[in-house]
Amino acid sequence: DSGVTQTPKHLITATGQRVTLRCSPRSGDLSVYWYQQSLDQGLQFLIQYYNGEERAKGNILERFSAQQFPDLHSELNLSSLELGDSALYFCASSETHGGGTEAFFGQGTRLTVV
Amino acid sequence: AQSVTQLGSHVSVSEGALVLLRCNYSSSVPPYLFWYVQYPNQGLQLLLKYTTGATLVKGINGFEAEFKKSETSFHLTKPSAHMSDAAEYFCAVSDPGAGSYQLTFGKGTKLSVIP
Numbered sequence: 001d002s003g004v005t006q007t008p009k010h011l012i013t014a015t016g017q018r019v020t021l022r023c024s025p026r027s028g029d030l031s032v033y034w035y036q037q038s039l040d041q042g043l044q045f046l047i048q049y050y051n052g053e054e055r056a057k058g059n060i061l062e063r064f065s066a067q068q069f070p071d072l073h074s075e076l077n078l079s080s081l082e083l084g085d086s087a088l089y090f091c092a093s094s095e096t097h098g099g100g101t102e103a104f105f106g107q108g109t110r111l112t113v114v
Numbered sequence: 115a116q117s118v119t120q121l122g123s124h125v126s127v128s129e130g131a132l133v134l135l136r137c138n139y140s141s142s143v144p145p146y147l148f149w150y151v152q153y154p155n156q157g158l159q160l161l162l163k164y165t166t167g168a169t170l171v172k173g174i175n176g177f178e179a180e181f182k183k184s185e186t187s188f189h190l191t192k193p194s195a196h197m198s199d200a201a202e203y204f205c206a207v208s209d210p211g212a213g214s215y216q217l218t219f220g221k222g223t224k225l226s227v228i229p
Contacts, residue, residue, distance in 0.1 A: 002157060033215060043204065043219035056216050090157060094215050103215045105150075105157035 003027065004106035006091050012112045018079040021109045025072055025093030031055070032074040033094075033103060034066055038087035049074055050096075081113045116141045116207050120220035128228045133177075133192040135223050137205030140186065145207040147188040148217065149179055152202045161203075164188065165210070175199070200227045 003026035013019055025032050034046040036059075045058035049068035060066075063081075068074045078085060088110050092103040121136040139145060146165045150158040162173025169181040175198075179190045188205060202224045206217040 002159070004157070031215065035217075042221045043206075043217075045216045045218070048216060058216060092158075092215070101215060102160055102163070103217075105159070107155075107157045 002104040002106060004091060004093050004104050006089075006106035006109050008109060009107065010110050010112075012114060013081060015081055015083060015113055017081050017113075018077065019081065019111065021076040021078070021089055021091075021111070023074045023076070023091030023093075023106060025074070025091075026104055029093035029095055029104075030072065031094045031096060031103070032068055032072070033092040034060075034074070034076050035090040035092065035105075036087045037090060037108070038084075041087075043090075046076070078111070083113050086111055086113045116145060116209060116218045118205050118207055118218055118220035120203075120205050120223050122223055123221060124224045124226070126226040126228060127195045129197055130194050133190070133195045133199065133225065135190040135203050135205075135225065137179075137188045137190065137220060138186055139188065139205075139207050141207060141209070143209060143211060144183065146210055147179075147181060148206040148208070149173065149177070149188075149190050150204045150206060150219075152204065152222075154201075158204065161190070195225075195227045197227050197229065200225055 005024040030051045046060040048056040066076045088108045090108045092105045094103040117140045148163045149161040164181045172178045205220040
């Protein structure tokens with residue numbers, strides 16, 4: 001158990017809908033990262049928050065947004081869903097934002113868009 | 115921009131045989147390097163990482179990797195494969211100057227261990 005909790009574990013929704021994925025980082029970790037894992041794109045970095053502020057942005061679509069709350073949990077919002085958004089979404093957390101500190105990954109939320 | 119190439123999407127070894135998973139990277143600056151393992155329906159677990167210092171890095175479960183700057187490689191090895199090593203392995207890099215744990219991953223190598 002990495003200490004990072006993601007809910008829900010599975011989500012099935014229809015095209016055009018909006019969903020929210022939730023991540024609770026390890027106790028004491030200030031940084032939260034979101035990754036998308038799909039068969040065709042592999043593992044891709046989406047976005048990072050550090051202590052409530054957006055820190056880095058990767059290949060995140062405009063239809064997607066995220067935020068980190070004062071209690072440090074984070075939510076990833078996906079809207080106007082398309083079939084191609086079906087993927088495993090991982091959250092990771094680390095103590096700081098430094099490039100060499102270890103990030104711990106949650107078990108992911110599997111999103112299926114039908 | 116950084117990129118990671120993992121040679122071989124699928125590698126099969128016999129139990130007790132050497133495991134060698136290859137990783138080459140492209141980066142304009144010496145990166146931080148990582149190997150992660152993913153078991154079915156699980157998240158990613160860090161096996162080992164290289165940031166600075168000794169180029170031979172030992173990780174968990176008997177794995178090790180060597181950073182070779184001249185070859186831009188960070189291959190993962192284990193002297194003797196065990197059935198429990200069957201999983202998917204990902205090599206990743208990050209830019210030390212980016213101030214972020216933004217990882218660029220390779221496509222992954224699925225390791226099968228034959229009894």
